[in-house]
Amino acid sequence: MTTSTDAPRRTRIQQEKRELILEAALEVFSTNGFRGSTIDQIAEAAGMSKPNLLYYFRRKEDIHATLMQRLLDTWLAPLRELDDIGDPMTELRNYIRRKLEMARDFPRESRLFANEILQGAPRIMPLLAGDLKTLVDEKAAVIKSWMRAGKIARTDPWHLIFSIWATTQHYADFDVQVRAVLGPDRGGDGRFEDAARFLEQLFLDGLKPKN
Amino acid sequence: MTTSTDAPRRTRIQQEKRELILEAALEVFSTNGFRGSTIDQIAEAAGMSKPNLLYYFRRKEDIHATLMQRLLDTWLAPLRELDDIGDPMTELRNYIRRKLEMARDFPRESRLFANEILQGAPRIMPLLAGDLKTLVDEKAAVIKSWMRAGKIARTDPWHLIFSIWATTQHYADFDVQVRAVLGPDRGGDGRFEDAARFLEQLFLDGLKPKN
DNA sequence: CAAATTTTTGACCGATTGGACAAACGTTAG
């Protein structure tokens, strides 16, 4: 074995073309959902004919599955980095910041994931109840230990994680609405910095006035 | 004119059947998205034949449009109720509570809306930049006045509203994920009460420890 | 170069889709 990976052996051109297809599919799937997307659309976005695309991925589902599989890893990376050792408050602040940056830099990935969950997660349900739950439970335990140590206020760690997901991903998934509501002046590039400032304050101090 | 409404005149049976279709369409659209849903599915869910359904709604799009139009009204009702006069902190708390109740009681409506926004809001963009923006701007002004009066902490009112939307609707739109992560024991009916408690604390006091 | 292999494509297929239409059926008013 020259290159020993679990993945089936592939030529250089296969690697490239598969990557091209996945990139195109991410674009199409994330804006139209799985059923709303056609192989023709993906093929055209990838600059090749439909039969050619089907030469690299036998079925439409295979493209989507490959995409989801990769996605989940990178998507959960920020949560994995949540460190037991660091200062709790800054750890959480960094996690929120990283999640918001991902919403800004990878909105298509966020929407792809949202589309899947919205429609009942028919294709990744096992992953949610398996790997995802395990990871969240683990990190919830870490957060709980912080609470016991008096480092952060006592609340439900699971719902805390949900709220971080919800508020940050909102800027990717509901981007159209956010921009429409903020209008042309405030809806520009600065909206993510505004969001970062707001979220930091919300999660640290809440809304109660200081005095 | 006996009944003078803007809507075209309709017989009693037409009213009923249209309502039946809209109810069925809400179910189907909210779980499959617009393009992922078929007229046959909706017709079957409504207990009638496809041509019969098309007698009441000429096109698939008309059903969806009618649904969206109604939805937006009821969906924004809680925000409309946000009252200038009441005590700011309790007004906000009540708003969050009402929104969370809507996520619990009308998850299909939430998902229908989320589906539409996720895919770029092609059919309701004008409403977002029009009525919705107007309403949010108006309420943001109210919130701002509360801040000036020192009743709540100073932050960005628009992003505050976004965060309330995000955290509450999360429990409808990402319900599958929430239940999967919480597991069989904690993912039951009690999850909304847990969420309510958590959100109240988050928005009031944030995470900083009391000590 | 020539054979073997990989990549690309045009043509095609069955299934499903949104929608049209005329005929049948039911209901109501005179």
Place this chain on the structure above:
DNA sequence: CTAACGTTTGTCCAATCGGTCAAAAATTTG
């Protein structure tokens, strides 16, 4: 009863869908 009107359905159609296949084109290998 019957004519008019509202409702329902079976049948059909063109377009689009995911996917196949054989053959052509390009590339790699000896």
